[in-house]
Amino acid sequence: MDPVSRILLDHGSGGRIAHRLLRDRVLPVFDHPALAELNDGAILEMEGVRFAFSTDSYTVDPLFFPGGNIGELAVNGTVNDLAMCGARPLFLSAAFILEEGFPLADFQRILDSMAQAAKAAGVAIVTGDTKVVPRGAADRLFINTSGVGLIPPGIRVASRRAQAGDRVLLSGSLADHGVSVLAGREGLAFETSVQSDTAPLHRMVAAMLEAGGEAVHALRDPTRGGLGTALKEIAESSAVSVVIHEEKIPLKPEVAGLCELLGFDPLYLANEGKLVAFVHPEAAEAVLRAVRSDPAGKDAAWIGEVLPGPPGRVVMQTRIGGQRIVDMLAGEQFPRIC
Amino acid sequence: MVTRRNDEYRDATLVGELAARIRRLSRRPLRIMEVCGTHTVSIFRHGIRSLLPETITLLSGPGCPVCVTDTAEIDACIALARRPEILVATFGDLLRVPGSRSSLERERASGADVRVVYSALDAVELARRHPGREVVFLGIGFETTAPTVAAAVLAAHRSGIENFSVLCLHKTVPPALEALTALGDLRIDAFLLPGHVSVVIGRRAYLPFFERTRLPCAIAGFEPVDILQAVAAIVGQAENGKPALENAYRRAVAEEGNPAAQRVLAQVFAPADARWRGLGVIPASGLAVRAAWAAFDAARRFSLTATPVPEPRGCSCGEILTARKTPPECPLYGSRCTPGDPVGPCMVSSEGTCAAYFRYHDASAGG
Ligand code: SF4
Numbered sequence: 001m002d003p004v005s006r007i008l009l010d011h012g013s014g015g016r017i018a019h020r021l022l023r024d025r026v027l028p029v030f031d032h033p034a035l036a037e038l039n040d041g042a043i044l045e046m047e048g049v050r051f052a053f054s055t056d057s058y059t060v061d062p063l064f065f066p067g068g069n070i071g072e073l074a075v076n077g078t079v080n081d082l083a084m085c086g087a088r089p090l091f092l093s094a095a096f097i098l099e100e101g102f103p104l105a106d107f108q109r110i111l112d113s114m115a116q117a118a119k120a121a122g123v124a125i126v127t128g129d130t131k132v133v134p135r136g137a138a139d140r141l142f143i144n145t146s147g148v149g150l151i152p153p154g155i156r157v158a159s160r161r162a163q164a165g166d167r168v169l170l171s172g173s174l175a176d177h178g179v180s181v182l183a184g185r186e187g188l189a190f191e192t193s194v195q196s197d198t199a200p201l202h203r204m205v206a207a208m209l210e211a212g213g214e215a216v217h218a219l220r221d222p223t224r225g226g227l228g229t230a231l232k233e234i235a236e237s238s239a240v241s242v243v244i245h246e247e248k249i250p251l252k253p254e255v256a257g258l259c260e261l262l263g264f265d266p267l268y269l270a271n272e273g274k275l276v277a278f279v280h281p282e283a284a285e286a287v288l289r290a291v292r293s294d295p296a297g298k299d300a301a302w303i304g305e306v307l308p309g310p311p312g313r314v315v316m317q318t319r320i321g322g323q324r325i326v327d328m329l330a331g332e333q334f335p336r337i338c
Numbered sequence: 339m340v341t342r343r344n345d346e347y348r349d350a351t352l353v354g355e356l357a358a359r360i361r362r363l364s365r366r367p368l369r370i371m372e373v374c375g376t377h378t379v380s381i382f383r384h385g386i387r388s389l390l391p392e393t394i395t396l397l398s399g400p401g402c403p404v405c406v407t408d409t410a411e412i413d414a415c416i417a418l419a420r421r422p423e424i425l426v427a428t429f430g431d432l433l434r435v436p437g438s439r440s441s442l443e444r445e446r447a448s449g450a451d452v453r454v455v456y457s458a459l460d461a462v463e464l465a466r467r468h469p470g471r472e473v474v475f476l477g478i479g480f481e482t483t484a485p486t487v488a489a490a491v492l493a494a495h496r497s498g499i500e501n502f503s504v505l506c507l508h509k510t511v512p513p514a515l516e517a518l519t520a521l522g523d524l525r526i527d528a529f530l531l532p533g534h535v536s537v538v539i540g541r542r543a544y545l546p547f548f549e550r551t552r553l554p555c556a557i558a559g560f561e562p563v564d565i566l567q568a569v570a571a572i573v574g575q576a577e578n579g580k581p582a583l584e585n586a587y588r589r590a591v592a593e594e595g596n597p598a599a600q601r602v603l604a605q606v607f608a609p610a611d612a613r614w615r616g617l618g619v620i621p622a623s624g625l626a627v628r629a630a631w632a633a634f635d636a637a638r639r640f641s642l643t644a645t646p647v648p649e650p651r652g653c654s655c656g657e658i659l660t661a662r663k664t665p666p667e668c669p670l671y672g673s674r675c676t677p678g679d680p681v682g683p684c685m686v687s688s689e690g691t692c693a694a695y696f697r698y699h700d701a702s703a704g705g
Contacts, residue, residue: 001436001437001438001439001440001441001650001681002439002440004444004679006444006447006448007447008443008444008447009443009446009447010434010443010678015678016676016677016678017678017679020678247350263376263379263689265383316385317385318383318384318385319348319350319384320348320349320350320353320384320385320386320389320562321350321353321354321357321385321389322384322385322386322387322388322389322562323385323388324382324383324384324385324388324698325697325698327696327697330676330677330678330693330696330697332430334429334430334431334433334454
């Protein structure tokens, strides 16, 4: 085939090909050590103060899905990206690209839920922007949010800090958001009770850091690309080998059912209110207690550990006693044909 | 994962017992082809290979509908997508499959109207909503999908929808099995027969094939216990020298299959010669729209002719689909060819052998 000369949808899927785009085109051009770390946000230091700075753009179809909408997602997403850097989120910006003809009532609903989400998360939206483009130049509504947060002294969370012996924690059930969005999508009108898990995680993180301090090595919220991609990213950044256990991963029966029906692998579906943490064993119990005390973390579980082995490798012990390799998402998943 | 669904078919104890039985029974090397792509994925996802003794080799066959679609057929899909009056509706899996120069995904990035749908009926709905456009559904898949596409044609006819047609690329499984075993150096000792396809066509449909080849066969479901039961059955047959056509998926597969689905399929489609990637043209192994439904046949409607084109240089898909090579034996595997940047279709489809190897290759097998 001819070489790729245009951006494809897969470049945005959050998996391997998105990574390559970043590595080959973006990083060399902007060349900065904070960027090259590939954390969920940049971790910066100025005049003795450490802070995190993060940005994310939100496009989701449908805009309203069971359990939330794009507005809540945009606030919680950036709050969570900051939290994954160990930061206490403080201020957010919000920018909107609106398509001509977008219903004002829907816009209002989205704004209201953003305000509510910001209030619930204890962050302030302090600057923003609105652009309107002609019909067809954008799909209804895109949102960008950026945020800054302070990193308390003594906190050193980074995706390259996972180490042999660490235990791997998942804060709740897998793939709820991915499935809720799929179920709401046109043409796939499934009856399902699954709700998106969108939730701010910074309080949970603060409690974890309070309980575990430096023993909390790495944090990530497995959004696009799912748990599989997040684990693989940390394993590669930290050059460690990770083993997870299928039977320990919390998965709702409805989610499992829909995934099976469509041939989707829940390891690669998005989560919007879950985190995965790499924790030194000595603080494990205290950290787990801290996570479980948060409403979004009551189903938290240890799902694996870092073991000696080839750097960058993630293996899953399957429930039936087999083994399989876990790689990054290799391109958006499609329902099976057969 | 923590789920109660299908527990009995994923029970670790039961799986352990079956695996132990297979290890006890199996003495001589046995190469078993799983014909169906859904089996391939299930085998990888559950790490089933890591449970089997070294004597047993599981090979993936031509049962991924996307993988056996010929390059010329993909080119035809692309040619349709390039016509401004046409809206192409397709299963997502076909988007990334490389044609000789481009793919549907790239055509879409260049402005072609290509939409992903989840069923042929969704494409009929698109046609209803866009009366000014020609909606062409890419009909791909085996006996499982073909009846649903036939039903969509009937539905479009009933609702008087005239801007809907199907590019029929459907293929059927039994003739492909015949063709596989007719190849010169057969390197397959037994067949794990597909589950969903068998639900439609029934055990009976494989009888002529079995009578001719007398190779051990078992129809299998998709859960680990289903697959291991079928493997155990095959090993038993092979070790006792008593090949059989066993139905190890009785809870879903009837002797006669599903007559209603067979009727709908036969009403709209008739058997036709088809070109399979890796296997060439196999007589009566595909489906074509019957003349009575010519108005819904995109090939007739847009006067398409498929000119055979060579397969991508260096791609071993053909040998992989016929069990002459495993993906790591392809020189392009993992280097030039990855799921993000595939050379052949086996690396694209979620059920493709190369893609499954790439994603899930058993750690125990040496990664
Ligand atoms: S690895 Fe790629 S090039 Fe090689 S056979 Fe598979 S699909 Fe074809």
